[in-house]
Amino acid sequence: MTRGAIPGAIFLLAACTSIHVGEPAKLSERDLSEVHAVLKRDFHARGIATMARIEPDSVQTACNLHHDHPPAEVARPIEEAQLKAIRFPAGELMGDWRRGQKIAESGIGMQWTDKPGSPSGGSCYNCHQLSPQEQSFGTVGPSLLAFGKARGSGAETQRYVFGKIYNAKAYNLCSQMPRMGHSGTLNEQQIKDLVAYLLDPGSPVNQ
């Protein structure tokens, strides 16, 4: 009797474990390897979207482990390494704001339906307000209205903007902004064009 009752009681206890509705998950290292293993098992490569995309790198792991708020001693060295990996071109970093506008508006690219080698957009308007003329803008990121008007277009600012678009995580480790250059979404010239869209006094962003 008693021997049979014990597993029953354990089962009941397990059955009563309440699920955690309404609470963000705080992922442990074990959770990270569990989810990673499930992703590996339950996803497949399609087109340009290869399985390499679910292999975690140091940024993702640190942010997952610290719920996007890593302590400075964790964040700093990774940010520095990300900054070092940015390939800043020599010379002028301002491209053509007109081309930049098209890149900012376009949300295509990097999906399994996209052809290999076809140029991607920057998806900027999905998350940011930029030109006052475009009413259909997202609010996941901060408004960049009059961005260059407020900051000017000096060499330092150009370098910062280029770097931020290339790899936002070099400046704020767990930023929700994709690493546009680092991930191979945008090339050097496209990022330069976006720098111009943000900083050029003639760009609609700064009107």
Add this chain to the structure above:
Amino acid sequence: MDESRRKTLTRAGAASAVAAAVAAGILRPQDVLAAWNKDAFGQKTLADALKSIGAAVAADSNDIVIDAPQIAENGAVVPVEITSNVPNTKSIVVLVEKNPFPLVAKFDFLEGAVPFVKVNVKMGESSNVRVLAEAGGKYYAALKEVKVTIGGCGG
């Protein structure tokens, strides 16, 4: 309208079902009363469309009630509900002023029908929806502006 267009059925899948319906006496060629107004539906401006249906002159009327959203999230489906309180309304006409072909629909209400209709229309861009009611040989008009937005990143 020529009879041949009415009796030929081009789509294989539908053909047998319709043939059966005709055989069963459900459908008869004379079922549809008025011929489709090719001229009016083919007009590309509001003025020409109104002229084509003989409604170039129409008095504004508060007796036509248009219920439609001021903002439509997608122009592919814009619901419009219309009630005409103009006495003896014989027909209701729906136009979307800025569509490539403004005339969208004409509903004739015969003995027994209430001059009311709800229909989903396509709108190419923000525009006035113009509704006419025909009564006693005259046309009455009302307007409702609908703004069309496109939202989202396609998801």
Add this chain to the structure above:
Amino acid sequence: MADPMKIRAGLKGDIADVRVLMNHPMETGQRKDGSGNLIPLHFIQEIAVKLNGKTVIDAQISQAVSRNPVFSFRVKGAKAGDKLEISWLDNRGERNSTETSLA
């Protein structure tokens, strides 16, 4: 499977509240298919609503009525057991029709 068509009708006093759903692409002639070819105009042009065999509403519509059209109408002087029939005819001469008994 034949394209379905569906009438939903309810009686409020002697007024029948009618909603009809039609399966139709309502092609505008301006839409392209997967290979970039224009899909030809294909749309319902005429609709007839009949109560006990007598036409009560006769409609002409354009390609600007939304895909899979849905209409609501109201018919006076109706009673339980009355037969309501709705039919359409499109620009290719295809037709469909369905009927229901009011309850």
Add this chain to the structure above:
Amino acid sequence: MSLARWIPAAAFACACAGAAAQDAKKEIEKYQRMIADSSPVELFELEGEALWKKKQGPKHVSLEACDLGLGAGVLKGAYARLPRYFADADRVMDLETRLLHCMTTLQGHSREDATKRVFGNEDRLSEMEYLSAYIAGQSRGMPMAPGTSHPKEQAAFELGRKTFFYRAGAWDFSCASCHGEEGKRIRMQDLPVLYKPENARPVVATWPAYRVSNSQFKTMQWRLNNCFQQMRYPEPNYASDITVALTMFLTATGEGEPYRGPGTKR
């Protein structure tokens, strides 16, 4: 897109600040109410009913003997109780996973055959989409109550919850990147914070759904598949444990909401 001539990305309502934004929100809600009131989804339910009863597959039988959790062939309220644990498969399943199970076990289809065309288009829905419309429609008015008592159901919920907050992919996104903070939107589209019950409820109560923008009927498996596509991940396997786990997470979070779908969305 091909609707471009009819629907150019022009003329946006000025949904700007303060009172104007409030009014705009109200009008958009009115639009959503009106398209739901005049939706053609019932047509898809009718086609789904015919498919449910149609003899198909190598064994030439219908799906009418399929047990969706409340007994063989019982449809009333079955969708509102999914996902749930099924002892015969020793797995937690959502509607599509269970239908796939029935297509292979009852009708004798191979998995490959049954999943050849699970996402349809505006000209022809997939069988899975028609069936989903029909079966979901049989739960209208019933509170969403997925299984949460079996250990495997709880494990599915927890896996879904962890995955929701796990960042990966080419753009470092988790589900929470877009659905984790109040008051955010992508372009003009509001982003519900889906781990919160008050936001999950209206979502789980209205999927699967008809999309008026492209005249397509979409299932929950499609919804998740398309999210991962936009997140720049590789593609999730259809009816895989991870997709079921995410649906379990969302549905259990939105538990209690009376089902009012299949929905009609912009």
